Amino acid sequence: MNPYLPILLILIFGLALGLGVSGVSLFLGPKKPNSSKLEVYECGLPVTSSAENRFSIKFYLTAILFILFDIETIFMYLWSTAFDYLGWFGIVEVGIFIATLSIGYIYVLKRGALRWD
Template sequence: MLDIYLPILVVIGIAFAFSIGSVVLSRLIGVKKPSAVKLAPYECGMPLIGTAQERFSIKFYIIAMLFILFDIEAVFLYPWAIMFKRLGIFGFVEMGVFIIILLVGFIYVWKKGALEWE
């Protein structure tokens, strides 16, 4: 059984050795000439405005989490649509319950005002 997996293990070992070796060699041999310009964060060519410790409103994070949540929920619709005919009425009812739960959550978020950009 080992003879079947040996080539895969060898390739994985070579990949690890190459990646670790590349990092170690670049640290040992690489030229180190730090300057203020090189150490400054790059912001797409724009000059820096403010500090990195600037506080953001919690609304930005809530909107981001809601986007991810509803985006992932939409991803579950794709496999269901592909298998729609094979699932029959059971799959239709299950997806109906899923969409109703999703809709209730969306209405709750909307009523709470989490989607407002004030």
């Protein structure tokens, strides 16, 4: 017996279940479209086209910085679990990684990306 057969069966079952539930919803779901249901919904705010009501780019920048430092934490955890195996190469690698992140962090601080004015 092929050892990958259970994985293939789970993938086929998941795909069939997802398509089946979507198909049942498509056929049995309510179909009463009106103008308010077809309107764009944006966080409960009325739709506007003016630039003054848009979100600040700092929200997105903060999210990107969070992801960056989250990835740094994951990398540091993986590095610490393989510390004995990597030896000096691992120490140099993490030193370069931390130096690069420190330069990026200093750049972000100088640009004022973490200030909430």
